[in-house]
Amino acid sequence: MTAQTLAYRLGCLIHWTPREEAIRGGLKGLPSATLAGARLVDIGSGLGQLSRLAREFGIEYAGLEPDDALRAEAARDFPGAAFLVGGAGDLGKLLRPADVVVLNGVAHHLNDQLLGETLQAARGGRGLVLCDHLRLDGKTHALARFLQDRDQGKFVRPYADLLSPEGFVLRSSEFFPIGPLGMPFWTYFCNVYTTP
Numbered sequence: 001m002t003a004q005t006l007a008y009r010l011g012c013l014i015h016w017t018p019r020e021e022a023i024r025g026g027l028k029g030l031p032s033a034t035l036a037g038a039r040l041v042d043i044g045s046g047l048g049q050l051s052r053l054a055r056e057f058g059i060e061y062a063g064l065e066p067d068d069a070l071r072a073e074a075a076r077d078f079p080g081a082a083f084l085v086g087g088a089g090d091l092g093k094l095l096r097p098a099d100v101v102v103l104n105g106v107a108h109h110l111n112d113q114l115l116g117e118t119l120q121a122a123r124g125g126r127g128l129v130l131c132d133h134l135r136l137d138g139k140t141h142a143l144a145r146f147l148q149d150r151d152q153g154k155f156v157r158p159y160a161d162l163l164s165p166e167g168f169v170l171r172s173s174e175f176f177p178i179g180p181l182g183m184p185f186w187t188y189f190c191n192v193y194t195t196p
Contacts, residue, residue: 002069009047015178016049019104019131019188022174024053026129026192027100029172034100034126034194035059041099041125043088043118044106048074051081059100064090088114092121099125105188107132107162108153115155123167127194134159134175134187159189168193 001009027035040054045063047070054061065071066087075083084094088110091101101122107115107130122128133156164170172192177184 001073004067005047005069005073014180015105015188018176018178019190020049020053022176022188022190023050023102023104023129023131024056025174026172026190027053027057030100030127030192030194036098038098038100038126039096040102041091041095042102042104043091044104044109045074045083046070048078048081048083050102050104051078054081062094064088064094088118091118092124095121095124097125100127100129101125102129102131104129104131105133105153108156111155119165120167123195125195127171127192128165128168129190129192130162130165131188131190132156132162134189162189163191165193167195169196 035057039060039062040050042048042050042061042063045065048063051061051063061081063071063074063081063083064086065074065083066085071083071085074081088106095101103118110118119128135156135158170191170193174190175187176190177186178188179185
């Protein structure tokens with residue numbers, strides 16, 4: 001285990017469970033036809049934990065991860081899942097029409113151009129799950145703004161910028177707290193969309 005994968009696993013102790021629960025709830029709310037024959041494409045899949053959700057819903061899983069160490073550990077921990085070398089910029093090359101794309105804590109790591117290209121490519125699938133930092137102008141408390149400004153991802157956007165991506169229909173939206181021991185240090189959102 002590398003220092004990076006250890007840090008990733010420790011971070012997951014704080015933020016993973018609420019995100020996974022929100023994504024699970026969003027997927028459950030989708031029309032059954034959306035998930036029939038679908039593949040969950042997890043951009044920036046990290047250690048591949050969302051492959052458990054794909055298995056739970058009886059659909060295929062493809063994790064896109066540029067980091068070799070994270071991808072290797074994911075493949076070891078989830079041998080039945082597919083982990084591919086790549087990131088957000090590679091989505092257009094491998095997206096299938098039945099795919100549901102997940103950006104779980106990834107959007108704030110993508111600059112505007114790359115996020116726009118990723119969302120445009122995702123329109124070629126059936127759906128999109130966008131789970132990321134919530135920033136409401138004038139309403140996000142000082143501690144959350146402080147933590148967001150020091151996050152490795154430098155593109156925490158106002159929620160309004162992510163609410164209605166072109167080419168998608170919003171199916172569900174949930175806000176939920178993230179923090180150690182249930183303390184709400186910051187808030188995430190999980191929006192689930194389908195294509196028209």
